[in-house]
Amino acid sequence: MIEILEKLKIEIIVMLFSMLPLVELRGAIPLGISLGLEPIQSMVISTTGNIIVVFILLNILNPFMYRFEKTKLFNSTLGKIKERSMKKSRVIKKYSILGLFIFVSLPLPTTGAWTGALISSILKLDIKKAFIAMSLGLIVAGIITLTISYGVFSIF
Template sequence: MIKAIIIAILWSISPFGEAKVGIPYGILNNVNIYVVFTVCFIANVLVFPIMMFFLEHINRHLLKWNPYKKSALFVARRAKTGSGAQIKKYGFWGLILFVMIPLPGTGVYAGSIASYIFKIEKRKAFLGNVIGIFFSSIIVWVATIASMQGLG
């Protein structure tokens, strides 16, 4: 069970899944539904401070390296076009909505990048991302439990 929890946490901090993959993974591997929700949610929340540290301190040095710069600009454009209009128009609430949608390309990674690009105050950006992650996690958690009960 510890192995399943660790893998669920790793999925939850991964840009390839976040809690959208960590929660179903944990539930499908018989981890207690409340434990899985809690650890995956917290792991996903921890991505924001890590991303902000990276964007504010490490990113500027890596931008001097051309291959990194090209991929960073690509990711920034995607974050801006995927969330830009919504976040520009609705600000904090748009950020929550964007992060909350449990689809690929949304979530705390894109939300952190968008917060950085649109210069949303860090505390507001953190709160918006946390609220969005919470609702996204609830949606995935409930959908996974409901589908598991339908299978049983």
């Protein structure tokens, strides 16, 4: 019984880490492997957590930005966040939903679910299409990250 609870605790930690900005599945997959999860299990848990965040972000960012853009206090802050995010959005602007998929599938810093959802909201992409593109992109990023992580950890 204690072993099951310990394993479940590790899985919850890995899923929560995959939901954090900057960490996302790129950091959660190696974390799960280092905590003793099977590599595939770590990838599935991390990808699931990251996809949950995409669903939440896509559904709250549009109304949030629309409402707070009109206030003086938040307008300048949102403007800075938009400006920073849009610097990374060249591929998305050019290829729309396919660009969003490519952007999110690259396991590089700041090309994950949080930035992708923000850019998708700024560009006012269709939420359902953006969710599918980002989910598929996260699966690809998870496979790439798993391949790299497992190769690195199996050396040691």
